[in-house]
Amino acid sequence: MSELRSFFLPDVGEGLTEAEIVAWRVAPGDVVVVNQPLIEVETAKAVVELPSPFAGTVVSLAVTAGQLVPVGTALITFEVADGVSAVSALKPGAEVLVHREPVLVGYGVAAETTARRARSSRGEPASSASAPSVGPVLATPPVRALAKAHGIDLAQVPASGLGGVITRTDVEAFVKSTRVHAEADAWSGPALAAERIPIRGVLRTMADAMVRSAFTAPHVTEWVTVDVTRSVELLERMREHPKFAGIRVTPLTLVAAGLIHAVRRSPRINGRWDEAAGEIVLPDHIDLGIATATPRGLLVPHVPYADRLSLPDLAQALAQLADTARSGLATPAQLSGGTITVTNVGVFGVDGGTPIINPGQAAILCSGRIAPRPWVVDGSLAVREVMELSLSFDHRMVDGAIGSQALSDVARFLQDPAVELLLA
Amino acid sequence: MAVDGGPELVQLLTPEGERVEHPNYALDPTPDQVRGWYRDLVLVRRFDTEATALQRQGELGLWASLLGQEATQIGSGRALAPGDFVFPTFREHGVGWCRDIDPLQVLGLFRGTTNGGWNPLEHNMALYTIVIGDQVPHAVGYAMGLTFDGASDACVVYFGDGATSQGDVNEGFIWGSVFNAPVVFFCTNNQWAISEPSERQTRIPLYRRAAGFGFPGIRVDGNDIFAVYAVTQAALAAAREGQGPTLIESFTYRMGAHTTSDDPTRYRSGAELEIWKHRDPIERVKSYLARNGHADSRWFAAVEAEGDELAERLRTGCRALEAPAATAMFDNIYATPHPRITEQREQLVDYLASFVTPAGSR
Numbered sequence: 001m002s003e004l005r006s007f008f009l010p011d012v013g014e015g016l017t018e019a020e021i022v023a024w025r026v027a028p029g030d031v032v033v034v035n036q037p038l039i040e041v042e043t044a045k046a047v048v049e050l051p052s053p054f055a056g057t058v059v060s061l062a063v064t065a066g067q068l069v070p071v072g073t074a075l076i077t078f079e080v081a082d083g084v085s086a087v088s089a090l091k092p093g094a095e096v097l098v099h100r101e102p103v104l105v106g107y108g109v110a111a112e113t114t115a116r117r118a119r120s121s122r123g124e125p126a127s128s129a130s131a132p133s134v135g136p137v138l139a140t141p142p143v144r145a146l147a148k149a150h151g152i153d154l155a156q157v158p159a160s161g162l163g164g165v166i167t168r169t170d171v172e173a174f175v176k177s178t179r180v181h182a183e184a185d186a187w188s189g190p191a192l193a194a195e196r197i198p199i200r201g202v203l204r205t206m207a208d209a210m211v212r213s214a215f216t217a218p219h220v221t222e223w224v225t226v227d228v229t230r231s232v233e234l235l236e237r238m239r240e241h242p243k244f245a246g247i248r249v250t251p252l253t254l255v256a257a258g259l260i261h262a263v264r265r266s267p268r269i270n271g272r273w274d275e276a277a278g279e280i281v282l283p284d285h286i287d288l289g290i291a292t293a294t295p296r297g298l299l300v301p302h303v304p305y306a307d308r309l310s311l312p313d314l315a316q317a318l319a320q321l322a323d324t325a326r327s328g329l330a331t332p333a334q335l336s337g338g339t340i341t342v343t344n345v346g347v348f349g350v351d352g353g354t355p356i357i358n359p360g361q362a363a364i365l366c367s368g369r370i371a372p373r374p375w376v377v378d379g380s381l382a383v384r385e386v387m388e389l390s391l392s393f394d395h396r397m398v399d400g401a402i403g404s405q406a407l408s409d410v411a412r413f414l415q416d417p418a419v420e421l422l423l424a
Numbered sequence: 425m426a427v428d429g430g431p432e433l434v435q436l437l438t439p440e441g442e443r444v445e446h447p448n449y450a451l452d453p454t455p456d457q458v459r460g461w462y463r464d465l466v467l468v469r470r471f472d473t474e475a476t477a478l479q480r481q482g483e484l485g486l487w488a489s490l491l492g493q494e495a496t497q498i499g500s501g502r503a504l505a506p507g508d509f510v511f512p513t514f515r516e517h518g519v520g521w522c523r524d525i526d527p528l529q530v531l532g533l534f535r536g537t538t539n540g541g542w543n544p545l546e547h548n549m550a551l552y553t554i555v556i557g558d559q560v561p562h563a564v565g566y567a568m569g570l571t572f573d574g575a576s577d578a579c580v581v582y583f584g585d586g587a588t589s590q591g592d593v594n595e596g597f598i599w600g601s602v603f604n605a606p607v608v609f610f611c612t613n614n615q616w617a618i619s620e621p622s623e624r625q626t627r628i629p630l631y632r633r634a635a636g637f638g639f640p641g642i643r644v645d646g647n648d649i650f651a652v653y654a655v656t657q658a659a660l661a662a663a664r665e666g667q668g669p670t671l672i673e674s675f676t677y678r679m680g681a682h683t684t685s686d687d688p689t690r691y692r693s694g695a696e697l698e699i700w701k702h703r704d705p706i707e708r709v710k711s712y713l714a715r716n717g718h719a720d721s722r723w724f725a726a727v728e729a730e731g732d733e734l735a736e737r738l739r740t741g742c743r744a745l746e747a748p749a750a751t752a753m754f755d756n757i758y759a760t761p762h763p764r765i766t767e768q769r770e771q772l773v774d775y776l777a778s779f780v781t782p783a784g785s786r
Binding site: 010048 | 473474477483681684685686687690739
């Protein structure tokens with residue numbers, strides 16, 4: 001005889017509620033021994049391997065890599081020889097949680113247990129106002145009165161109090177929610193779809209990187225508005241030039257060139273904070289990161305050695321970079337690293353912003369949209385192509401003087417790129 | 425990286441299993457004694473491995489691994505005389521083993537089925553202290569009490585490298601020193617106070633701190649059971665003879681995580697771990713036994729088999745540990761009945777009895 005046994009995700013770190021499945025070490029059909037590694041999971045604290053509590057044959061795996069599952073979720077089912085394993089406590093299904101309540105720390109408090117003790121009739125008068133309710137409802141007399149005043153069946157109200165007691169706040173929240181629902185139900189126009197988006201992969205990476213940067217690097221953001229009419233004209237001439245034949249030339253090309261130009265004069269904005277060594281590291285080249293919106297989320301691929309490229313080569317590299325990132329073909333090497341970053345929010349039709357620096361880098365340049373604006377030229381108003389630029393920098397590495405210098409260098413470049421390129 | 429114990433490190437058995445002599449610590453254990461140590465080392469490591477697995481399987485809330493510190497614990501634990509008293513941290517599973525505390529009693533604490541696990545007076549070992557360094561003043565007080573009683577016993581208190589930064593530990597040193605208390609301060613320097621390296625606790629080797637307090641300090645190779653045994657035995661003898669405290673710094677390495685809630689790969693290098701792997705406390709005793717013909721492969725296999733039996737006993741035993749009755753919490757508050765506590769207990773009993781259990785569950 002043999003029987004089926006399941007193994008449930010334990011709380012492996014004192015009060016954790018969930019874990020992400022990293023990888024399975026076994027497959028259905030595998031014969032496993034006690035304490036053989038089954039699965040790798042990542043909690044908020046660590047990546048850990050869970051060893052098998054059973055000896056037997058794997059029947060099925062209930063979760064897959066990448067899934068975020070709550071503590072108590074069934075992970076795997078085994079067929080074990082009857083009576084061979086001494087582990088008798090575990091049976092498939094929610095029953096195990098029932099059995100283990102009051103729970104061991106390792107299984108967390110099982111919220112879905114059916115073993116919550118019902119009050120005996122001796123202990124509590126049943127709520128007469130809410131006759132159809134199945135189990136006895138726990139609430140103090142004033143709360144019952146409040147529910148009655150609102151014509152609410154207490155059995156419908158989710159309880160938040162200790163031991164399942166319905167509190168005054170619970171009733172008030174329920175009243176509010178039903179009122180809102182009544183109004184909402186009457187609406188026949190377009191409605192939003194509720195959704196829960198798992199935070200993992202690119203999204204998780206972005207979130208972690210932004211938090212790390214925002215709360216370690218003291219950010220300063222400066223901005224400048226610049227007349228880029230000459231840049232726009234130059235771009236048109238470049239597009240017609242044989243050297244740029246077949247290359248997508250965009251304002252980003254000149255913004256990138258302008259930033260490279262500025263780094264040459266203020267290399268500090270291309271620096272890296274090395275906490276362990278207690279040093280600011282200035283590289284001998286620029287790996288130019290470009291913040292790119294992709295179907296997977298925000299990626300920051302970079303153009304290596306961007307400072308050693310001619311303008312046509314730079315334009316081509318930038319165009320390719322975006323294509324590769326959006327198609328999901330960018331290599332991890334392309335997606336990490338980078339010594340300084342450009343984020344071009346202008347493509348979304350906005351004027352600018354205060355970007356968050358890529359962790360470890362010293363600065364990020366944000367370029368806004370180019371739009372015709374009234375502008376004073378030689379004392380009289382003219383319509384000019386105008387753009388806003390902002391530079392966020394890590395004030396540990398870059399002080400106001402250096403940051404301002406760098407930003408105004410980019411601005412001056414875009415104001416008259418041909419001259420700056422000639423003089424470079 | 426703190427990997428080098430320095431010239432004053434007391435070592436009697438090299439990592440290769442070769443005996444070396446030390447002018448202050450002559451030791452000539454019988455083959456039986458060394459075989460006994462080896463068995464202890466293997467079994468506590470097995471105990472530890474099994475407990476770690478049980479935690480990962482959800483059977484324990486937490487586990488503090490002793491991996492790498494087996495010689496430190498067994499060496500010092502076996503050096504104790506029956507009348508000596510031990511004040512442990514929460515990691516001294518090997519010392520408890522030497523004091524005849526059943527590993528299942530220890531697992532009960534980490535499973536949450538007991539607040540202690542054993543009767544300290546039965547085993548001459550206090551309960552685990554989770555608060556860092558708290559046990560040092562306790563031990564010094566106990567040792568002072570031994571003097572007042574005219575007893576000829578001593579006590580040993582364990583603490584880690586991180587605890588040496590605690591006020592309690594330093595206060596304990598002062599009291600122990602000025603009252604010439606029969607206490608051995610046993611510092612397990614496993615190089616890491618959770619994620620803080622020992623360089624962040626001290627600018628000088630820890631054992632040298634003893635000089636400032638006025639008692640001897642010795643650094644011993646914590647992975648060498650011969651040396652730990654000899655040094656602890658000498659320190660205990662000195663304490664019993666009225667020579668006051670000794671600080672022993674057992675220079676070892678925490679091979680695993682601080683506890684099962686910790687991930688050491690986030691803060692320390694694999695290179696360090698590799699260096700210490702070559703200093704394994706068990707391998708060197710095995711080499712010694714094999715080289716001197718004190719044990720053969722059959723004997724080693726028998727010890728392994730004994731380890732498997734222990735592991736199975738712990739697996740089944742741990743899962744069978746029952747949570748105590750809710751009223752058990754009132755049992756050890758006062759030595760004699762107390763009207764307020766009795767009233768509270770009765771209230772709780774009534775309250776619990778007022779529940780009905782739905783059919784089919786529990």
